Amino acid sequence: MSHVYVLTNQHQQFLSKSNEWIDGRESTKLFRTEHKDVAINQMFEANTRDVTLRIELLECALDTKKHPQIPAEALSDEPLLATEEGIAAGDPEELPQPDPSETPPEYNPEADPQPVPEVEPQPQPEVNPDQFPGTTPEVEPNQPPESVSGPA
Known part of the structure; x- marks a missing residue:
């Protein structure tokens, strides 16, 4: 094994073992x-x-300790300012801030809908059977329905 593959991006940063972009x-x-093929998958x-x-x-190419030798032209001119320690400390200057046009509105009517007012149901109109000739109720008022049993 005389060489290894490393990954670099357009900002002259290199992928670390912990999947972070660092200077090389x-x-x-x-x-x-x-x-x-493993490098391509990564x-x-x-x-x-x-x-x-x-x-x-x-x-x-590898050095005597089997570590990659990064060519000088592949390294950035300055070391990265945002190191893993700076990000872990929560330095607000180093973290990307959202664009003001992308910030959510203070009030979102879809997230907090107004309750729908309750409406009283309208009473059903009373129907007089005499208004509709040929229709008679199935149960006579003085007779109990068949499902009700008599006195026991």
């Missing part, structure tokens, strides 16, 4: 593999997390 100055923390997975990245494979 600490080669011990970099994701690396000797198999190109590139695909990293790109699905952030589709704006333009990720490339970089073939690097």
Whole structure:
């Protein structure tokens, strides 16, 4: 094994073993593999997390300790300001802030709908059987329905 593959993006950052984008100055923390197909799979997975990245494979030679030797032209001119410690500390300058046009409104009527007022049901009009000739009730007023049994 004389070389390994590492992943770099358009910002001259390198993918670490913990799937973070770091500068390539600490080669011990970099994701690396000797198999190109494994590197391509990792590139695909990293790109699905952030589709704006333009990720490339970089073939690097190994040093005597079997760590990748990153070419100087592949490294950025300055080290990254947002290190993992800075992000963990919650430095608000380093975290991306949402655009004001993307902030949710203070009041969302769809999230808190107004209750629908209850409406009293209108009484059913009383129908006089004499108004409709030929229709008679099935049960005579003085006779109990068949489902009711007599005195026991």
